[in-house]
Amino acid sequence: MKIFNSALMSFAVLSISTVTMYAGDIAGKISFDGKAPAVSQIKMNADKQCLSMHPNPVNSEEVVVNGNGTLKNVFVYVKDGLNKKFDVPTTPVVLDQHGCQYTPHVFGVQAGQSIEIRNSDPLLHNIHALPKNSPQFNNAQPLKGMKMTKKFDKPEIMVKFKCEVHNWMNCYAGVVDNPFYAVSDDKGTFTIKGLPAGTYTVEAWHEKYGTQQLKVTVSDKGAAADFKYAGK
Ligand SMILES: [Cu+2]
Numbered sequence: 001m002k003i004f005n006s007a008l009m010s011f012a013v014l015s016i017s018t019v020t021m022y023a024g025d026i027a028g029k030i031s032f033d034g035k036a037p038a039v040s041q042i043k044m045n046a047d048k049q050c051l052s053m054h055p056n057p058v059n060s061e062e063v064v065v066n067g068n069g070t071l072k073n074v075f076v077y078v079k080d081g082l083n084k085k086f087d088v089p090t091t092p093v094v095l096d097q098h099g100c101q102y103t104p105h106v107f108g109v110q111a112g113q114s115i116e117i118r119n120s121d122p123l124l125h126n127i128h129a130l131p132k133n134s135p136q137f138n139n140a141q142p143l144k145g146m147k148m149t150k151k152f153d154k155p156e157i158m159v160k161f162k163c164e165v166h167n168w169m170n171c172y173a174g175v176v177d178n179p180f181y182a183v184s185d186d187k188g189t190f191t192i193k194g195l196p197a198g199t200y201t202v203e204a205w206h207e208k209y210g211t212q213q214l215k216v217t218v219s220d221k222g223a224a225a226d227f228k229y230a231g232k
Contacts, residue, residue, distance in 0.1 A: 023197070024197065024218045024219055024220055024221060024222030025191050025193050025194065025195065025223075026078075026180075026195060026202060026222065026223050027190070027191045027222060028076065028190055028226050028227065029070060029184075029189050029190075030070055030074045030188045030226075030229060031188065031226065031228050031229070032065050032066075032069055032070055032229050032230070033069075033229070033230045033231070035231045036065040037231065040062075041057045041058060041059055041060065042060055046166070046167075047100065047123070049123045050123070050166060053100065053121070058101070061073060061101075061105040062207055062208055063208050066187060068187060068188060069188075070184070070189070071206060071209075072184055073184065073207065074183065074188075074190070074204050074205065074206045074229075075107075075108060075158065075172070075182075075205045075206075076182050076183070076184065076203070076204045076227075077174055077181035077182075077205075078178055078181070078195070079202065080201035081199055081200035081201055082178050082196075082198075084178075086110070086178045086179055088110050089110060092113065092115060092116040092149060093107060093108075093109045093113060093115050094116050095107065095116070095161075095171070095173075096120050097120060097121055097127070097163070097169070099121065100121060100163075100168075101169060102161065102163075105171050106207070107173055107183060108174040108175075108176060108182070108183065109151075109152070109173050111175050111176070112152075114149045114151050115150050115151060116148075117139075117149070118146070119141040119143065119144060119145070119146045120144065122143075123142075123144075125140070126141070126163055126164035126165050127141065127161055127162075127164075128164050129160075129161050130160045130161070130162070131152055131156055131159040131175070133152070134153045134156065138164065152175045155175050158173060158174050158205060159172065159173045159174075159175055160172055161173070174205065180194075180195055199215060199216070200216050200218065201214075201215060202215075202225050204227045206229060209229045212227050212229070214227065
């Protein structure tokens with residue numbers, strides 16, 4: 001009996017440490033099949049100052065098909081399966097207005113987390129956020145170097161921002177209730193780091209091509225989540 005008890009004890013200890021240490025990344029790629037739409041250029045003619053900041057034509061960011069046949073600017077996040085509340089990060093996410101464009105064009109933020117909105121241009125921008133689940137805001141930043149801090153109370157996929165001065169300026173925030181999100185890069189890849197072991201619904205969102213979901217089981221070896229979009 002004594003031997004049995006000690007065996008049981010060590011099993012229990014092992015189980016607890018295994019559970020708490022288990023963690024993996026979700027790594028994936030967003031492939032794009034079919035015909036990519038013609039690359040359109042942003043017409044900044046309406047503002048000579050904006051135009052003067054770009055010696056070369058600026059391509060639209062709505063659909064960016066990378067050279068390796070993948071899609072950039074896809075927001076990927078854990079939609080379901082976490083069953084836990086997460087602390088809100090104390091560091092803000094930065095959204096910059098630079099060259100009369102928003103940088104980044106697609107980004108993630110947790111509900112309640114600060115977004116620091118900067119104007120790096122020597123001219124007037126007016127940022128208008130259009131959430132449906134949280135209050136909107138609509139603020140002018142007339143001078144270079146201006147900063148303001150905003151946040152969204154509730155999760156929302158996705159919140160659109162536009163500039164009321166420059167009609168080509170827009171960007172999107174994925175407002176989520178957990179820290180497990182990423183945006184595909186110029187190789188079409190993304191990594192969502194440090195998930196506990198479990199099975200999750202992972203959703204991908206693209207500005208033009210919409211959402212897709214995958215069920216992903218994460219073990220201590222991590223997991224893959226590869227999405228496929230196609231041109232229409
Ligand atoms: Cu603007």
